[in-house]
Amino acid sequence: MSDLREQPDPRALLEWYDRHARDMPWRVGPVQKQQGVRPDPYRVWMSEIMLQQTTVAAVKSYFDAFTSRWPTVSDLAQADDADVMAAWAGLGYYARARNLLKCARVVHQDYDGVFPDTYDGLIALPGIGPYTAAAISSIAFDLPETVLDGNVERVMARVYDEHTPLPAAKPILMRYASALTPDTRPGCYAQAVMDLGATICTPRNPACGLCPWRTSCAAWAAGTAKDLPKKSPKKRKPTRLGIAYIARRIDGAVLLEQRPETGLLGGMLGWPGSDWTDAPEDAPPIKAEWQTLPAEARHTFTHFHLKLTVKTALVPMDRTPLRGHFVDADVFDPNDLPTVMRKAYALTRTQ
Structure with missing residues (x-):
């Protein structure tokens, strides 16, 4: 790590954010906050769960659909599991949808539909880990909790010219981020540093000339910004094989099976199939x-x-399945299936 001539100033970043904050459906922008509008913890929580390992562009339509259909956490808590899982289809990482329901029901039943307003209260809820608890605490309740996502990690690695590779660098980058988190406007600051990483301090070709922290950035001074953060080599992903059985009855009904609650695609409807192994059984x-x-x-x-x-x-109509159940043609919607199941179905439409 290189020595800095001056410490990054959170106030400079907040001034930049006041002019350049991204407009997002779940966000209360700086102008709205100055007018006294308070963030809705439900919308903040929903967005943070959806954004885990998923891009902003992919999340927006799902967020709008969920909050339109279930505008409060109590509405979501009382929804049918199948409806929520179907609405989530295509967004991936389906354990998030199951945890979404679990958390909503705890907030509805144990907290009268009001999210806890402390980090400790939030992290005790199902599906909320350290990052999500910090993000909700900061953004929804303006508490000085440190938010460290991939964008913030990249900003910290560059500002401090930190060459320790990820993931080993995470605790180091957390210390840097914690030292910069201000007591004044911490919610806006958390969103500002994430916006900085998403729009200026990007993975490739960072726009250093537009950065409010450029003069405080050790990597910019050293010419190493494009090389950071360092990452340990990824292990090669194995390939698994499987079989998907797509049966259609002569009246158009299709045979579907609900997957077990645990594991990949847990609780989702899909085509009956084999285990995903090196040698699947037919x-x-x-x-x-x-x-x-x-x-x-x-x-x-x-x-x-x-x-x-x-x-x-x-x-034929009188054939009874060994597993799964038939769904009538006028009820079946392939968009309710997980992405991999939709891919399998799409192949049948091209034959």
């Missing part, structure tokens, strides 16, 4: 003449790549 969910499609459905999860063999069949 075990059709209903007796039929199965046809194997010539193309595979491919999808990448966090820890592995998946290749699905897709088998299709047309079955």
Whole structure:
């Protein structure tokens, strides 16, 4: 780490944020805050859960749909699990949707629909970890908690010219971020430093000439900004294989199966299928003449790549499945399926 000639000034970043804050559906901007508008903890919480490992662009439409359909945490708490999981379909990381419901129900039942206004109270809720608790505390309740996401890590690594690779650098970067978190306007500051990383201090080609902290940035002075943060080499992802069985009854109904609550795609509706292994067992969910499609459905999860063999069949009305249940054609909506299941279905539409 290089020595700095001057410490980054949170006030300079806040002044920049007041002029350049991103407009987001879950955010109360600096002008609104000056007018006395307070952030809604429900909307802050919802956005933070959705934004975990997901881009702002991907989240916006889901956030709008969820908050329109379930405008309060109590509305969400009383929703049917299947409706929430279907509304989440396509956003990925489905454990977040299950935790969303668990948390909403605890807030509704144990806190009369009002989110706790302390870090300790928030982190005790289902699905809320240290980062999310800090973000809600700061943004919703203006508490001086330190928020450290990927954008902030990148800003801190560059401002302090920190070359320790991630993830080992996380506690070091947290110390830097904590030292800069101000007692004045901490919620705006948290959003400002995230905006700085998202719009100026970007992973590639950072716009250093526009940065309010440029003169305080050790990496800019050293010419190393583009090389930071350093990251340890990623392990190569393994590839798993599976089989998806897409059966359609002669009246158009399709055979679907609800996945177990735990594990990938937990609680989601999808095509009956095999385990995802090196050598999946061919075990059709209903007796039929199965046809194997010539193309595979491919999808990448966090820890592995998946290749699905897709088998299709047309079955008579009186055939009983070994597992799963038929969903009428006028009720079935492929958009309610997880992305990998939609990919498998799309292959049937091209044959």
